[in-house]
Amino acid sequence: KNQVEQSPQSLIILEGKNCTLQCNYTVSPFSNLRWYKQDTGRGPVSLTIMTFSENTKSNGRYTATLDADTKQSSLHITASQLSDSASYICVVSAQAGGTSYGKLTFGQGTILTVHP
Amino acid sequence: DSGVTQTPKHLITATGQRVTLRCSPRSGDLSVYWYQQSLDQGLQFLIQYYNGEERAKGNILERFSAQQFPDLHSELNLSSLELGDSALYFCASSEGVRGEKLFFGSGTQLSVL
Numbered sequence: 001k002n003q004v005e006q007s008p009q010s011l012i013i014l015e016g017k018n019c020t021l022q023c024n025y026t027v028s029p030f031s032n033l034r035w036y037k038q039d040t041g042r043g044p045v046s047l048t049i050m051t052f053s054e055n056t057k058s059n060g061r062y063t064a065t066l067d068a069d070t071k072q073s074s075l076h077i078t079a080s081q082l083s084d085s086a087s088y089i090c091v092v093s094a095q096a097g098g099t100s101y102g103k104l105t106f107g108q109g110t111i112l113t114v115h116p
Numbered sequence: 117d118s119g120v121t122q123t124p125k126h127l128i129t130a131t132g133q134r135v136t137l138r139c140s141p142r143s144g145d146l147s148v149y150w151y152q153q154s155l156d157q158g159l160q161f162l163i164q165y166y167n168g169e170e171r172a173k174g175n176i177l178e179r180f181s182a183q184q185f186p187d188l189h190s191e192l193n194l195s196s197l198e199l200g201d202s203a204l205y206f207c208a209s210s211e212g213v214r215g216e217k218l219f220f221g222s223g224t225q226l227s228v229l
Contacts, residue, residue: 004158043221104161
């Protein structure tokens with residue numbers, strides 16, 4: 001069964017500090033891994049998307065890494081800001097044939113709270 | 117703003133009732149996806165439509181149905197509602213059928229009392 005597990009479930013940090021969120025997956029066959037940011041009451045917004053051959057990708061203060069051998073990914077946030085407070089969701093896409101929708105498996109998310 | 121519009125934002129109804137959620141995809145996107153997010157669960161894929169046709173089905177109950185119209189907007193119909201159907205329902209859209217880049221709407225919060 002395809003699964004995506006994220007840790008920690010929640011995290012509280014002070015503004016300006018760095019943090020790292022973890023994602024382990026057992027999705028096969030693997031197509032890509034995405035990190036989304038979801039503000040409370042809003043829809044998820046894409047931060048990064050990585051395929052098998054990519055092991056790091058940055059989007060501003062967000063840097064995602066992927067180890068396809070160990071099936072692990074991390075999202076590193078540097079110099080955190082109050083606006084980084086949100087749920088961060090790891091999503092793994094299974095390969096699809098031809099013109100089919102690649103089934104997405106969503107993690108439960110890590111709730112990050114940044115305090116001043 | 118993702119460009120995906122969902123209405124209504126909030127919906128409160130009673131058990132046994134039927135509701136319709138509406139989604140307008142981003143301009144140019146042909147695929148629409150519906151997801152359910154319950155309080156302590158991750159997003160669950162319900163169904164996908166591409167250019168008016170159903171393309172993929174996830175964990176969608178038989179009491180739920182959806183369609184995509186010629187103008188590409190989509191509706192999710194939920195009937196015989198139960199307390200457990202209370203959740204956030206998200207619509208997402210993508211240009212193609214493979215869902216490589218998804219853009220999510222702000223969701224409809226459904227409360228079944």
